[in-house]
Amino acid sequence: MSAPDTQIRDIVGIGIGPFGLGLAALSDPLPDVDAVFLDQRPEFRWHPGMMIEGATIQVPFLADLVTMADPTSRFSFLKFLKDSGRLYPFYIRESFSPLRAEYDEYCRWVAAQLETLRWNRTVTSVTKSDDIYTVTAEVTDGSGRALRTESYRARHLVLGVGTEPVLPEALRNLEVGEAGSGAGPVIHTSQYLDHREELLESGSITIVGSGQSAAEIYRDLIDDTEARGVRLDWLTRSPRFFPMEYTKLTLEMTSPEYTDHFRALPDDLREQLGREQRTLYKGISADLVDDIHDTLYRLSRGGRKLRTHLLAESELLAAEYDAESGAYVLRFRHTALDKCFERRSGAVVSATGYKSQVPDFLAPLGDEIRLDGRGRLDVSRHYTINDAGTVHVLNGEEHTHGVTAPDLGFGPWRASVVLAHVTGREPYPIERSIAFQTFGLPDDGNLDSETSDSEIPDAETADGAPLSTQDDFDMNFDFADTGDREMTHV
Incomplete structure (x- = not known):
């Protein structure tokens, strides 16, 4: 058994799929974020069992790990193409959708440049003391044989464990x-x-x-x-x-505004809509x-x-x-x-398909982790699952946030929200409004009114109670805080 890590980081991320990897890439240039990310696999692999020759992802290349948060990032898909000598062939190809194998290669290219990733780490438990999380992981030899244990300490925990086959x-x-x-x-x-x-x-x-x-x-x-x-x-x-369904007004449902609307609906109605919206992703x-x-x-x-x-x-x-x-x-x-x-x-x-699960390693945290009536993670509008706002979720919130949860293109937006909570500032601009249409009722119930962004009232919970942001900092967020699109325009 190795000596415990005494360093207190800002983030320990568990799971390095596209969303966890995207958060790692966006965290990398930030001087005020000390992060480490753990995964039980020996390397990054994205849906290896479905790397069918010629298959493409169902979203444009802009839905990479970072571009929608930071178009200037050195981890963009276009930078990958330039470095690999494929930018002009991709341009001449005139298709926005990368090959699936190419997207996997891009992700592995990003992973190879990040020093914050730790592979062959199987997390066994997460505990908390004095507001600091301790993540214990077994280090394996790649075949599953345990070599030793390690522990990591951080103020924030990010779950990027994704979903499991059903x-x-x-x-x-x-x-x-x-x-x-x-x-x-x-x-x-x-x-x-x-x-x-x-x-x-x-x-x-x-x-x-x-x-x-x-x-x-x-x-x-x-x-x-x-x-x-x-x-x-x-x-x-x-x-x-x-x-x-891939029409432009429908795609606006992968927006902050629709997520606000969906998040504020009663549980039963969200369940119904989730079933009805299958054609979207x-x-x-x-x-x-x-x-x-x-x-x-x-x-x-x-x-x-x-x-x-x-x-x-x-x-x-x-x-x-x-x-x-x-x-x-x-x-x-x-x-x-x-x-x-x-x-x-x-x-x-x-x-x-796939389904999100509550990881067993969260058990030591007990009632700190919010669960809904069906035993699923009760994810707040800000992607947290505890009242302190220090345990964050990536792609475990389809039942609470709707179609944006598995959407590759929305991943950088969610990562930007997580980093805003971690840093107390907004390292990457967070769009509050991107849709031309209105979801739900107009703000004053009158379709003829014109309401500016500055007049938009604070969001409310499903039961009408006013909401506030967590973590005791004012980021002027306008959204409610209640607890493998791929989606593709998953």
Whole structure:
């Protein structure tokens, strides 16, 4: 066991995904921020299981780690392109969307320049004494074997642990076939590339779920499954294979104003809107939808009958492994017809998304950490989860803040808010108003009135109580304080 770190930093960050890495990059040039960031992985990797050749991210290159907070940063995507000799080819390409592998390469380029990152650190507990947090972490050798423990102390804690893959209950309880039984894998999309060949060898594949990841995997497999005589099915409980809504007024919902509006709504209404707004960031890019149809049209030339089925309105109810046939029996309900049916499959890919969790290492902090009635982190408008405003959250607030939570382009804005709280000043200008439209009622209830920014009243909580900023400093914030867009225009 190593000696404890006696240095008291301003920030200890836990988790180095794009949002944690962005905060580290924006913290780096600030003379009044002493920070360190920990991650259990040996290096930065962004969705390695979905690095499908040619796939792009669904946001413009401006949605990098830093540009929306500091367009002059040396950590910008354009600086990366210039350093790598690809700026002019990217310019001539005339596409705002970087390749997914290119974005991952960019993030690793940023990470290599930061001395504040500590890899192979698995955080085991966080304690607090005299307003100082102590973060204890196991140092591993990269394969998970513990070498020693380290501790870090700081006035502020930032959680960038992100979200975890979610399997539907029917697949979580599935008894997978024994090795050599003929059964293929049952995987989440996050594991796709590691198991691609196993899927193709299974004889039949079923993709369950919708959205960009499901569509990318379907498109990546369809040529090979048809060539090798493998059946490929894609079923979703959604009413259709819906495209992501990507119009400009809709994109204004990734704004401070809409976040204020969403944050102030009652919990039940936020839950309802969260379900209704899936098309804003969980849909499929329109180009990919068209490409899939064009591919199926090409493969069916000459009247060829394809070994594929696409079924919407199909909810997975149960699944079991049939040892006799070496296949999985999947039971679905057609939601519109309210009738059940079965499909047999040699392998299953679950495209059922990700979910934020309350990390176990927060347990020693007890009641200091606010939780809502469903046991989730109760995140304030300023992205904090304790009354002192010293524990901050990155991308764990979709249930409280809506569509901006997983949005790559909104990450630098949120990091700017966190740094304002940490420093007591505004190191990066924080936009209060960017949308042309009004969310909710006009300030005086009269659509004909013209209200200047200086006349905007202080925000209120959902129950009408006036709100104030935390940390006892006046940053003139106008927002309420109650407790892998990617979104892409996630």
